[in-house]
Amino acid sequence: MTPRLPPVLSALDLPLAELQCAVLDGELYALDQSFCAIDEFETIHLRAQSLGLVLDPRIIAERLSAAWVWGALTYPPQRHQLCVAIGARTRPHASLHATLREVVVSADEIDTVAGVSVTSRLRTVIDLLRFSETFGDRESSAIKILMADGRLDHASCSDVLSARRNLPQKRIALERLAQICAIPSDAVAG
Structure with missing residues (x-):
């Protein structure tokens, strides 16, 4: 054989x-x-495996990279967006065009796909809402797909944002979420 x-x-x-x-x-x-x-x-498994070939197990795919793994984007970002839990001291493989940041992340915000750590759909939505420098059709579309696939709605996402005190970029995230979910802007609480 x-x-x-x-x-x-x-x-x-x-x-x-x-x-x-x-x-x-x-x-x-x-x-x-x-x-x-x-x-x-x-599939999401093949996409995760392709990242996993060059990722240290402590590195987590996040934001647009996670959205790509989850199938919410057709093409991967030009620079992969990766993170590690604070104190995880590691770097992505030199051949991978990526940015890496240290974040506070809990175990329930990480899923494992084909042996690769990926932020959950909910965490990916929240991070895209908070940290996307440019927020256009690509980001909006990815968030809509992630929300549909993860059975998330405006309330579940805004509750997570609102539950955290002093969360950087909370107001802009809530405004973007309201825009995506077609919620009137005067109904957005910060």
Whole structure:
């Protein structure tokens, strides 16, 4: 029996030139910085595995990277957005174009997908609302998809935001959430 290649390939499995030739031959497709056989459907598990090839287990995919893993974005961000719990002292692999920040995060705000830590859909929504420098159609669309897939509504998201005292960017997050959920601006509490 011939051994089967893993579903997500990188230059650790085969030379990069060979992988790129297989893409040109129609045998593989590129998935972020890795490659998959054309008979593999792009799922949240494959997306997580592609990140997991170069992530330290302490690193968590967050914001747009988490939204991509969850399937709320078609394409990964140009720079992956990653975080670690405060005190986790680690860095992403040099080949991964990423930003890394230390955050306060609880265990219930992290899900594991294919062995990779990803912020939960709720935490991803909250972080996108709070920290997106540009807040356009891409972010709004991702939040709507995450909310639908996670069965989240305006009340559940605003309750999480409102429950935290002195939360930076709370007001802008509540305003963005109201805009996405079509809630009148005078109904937004801070």
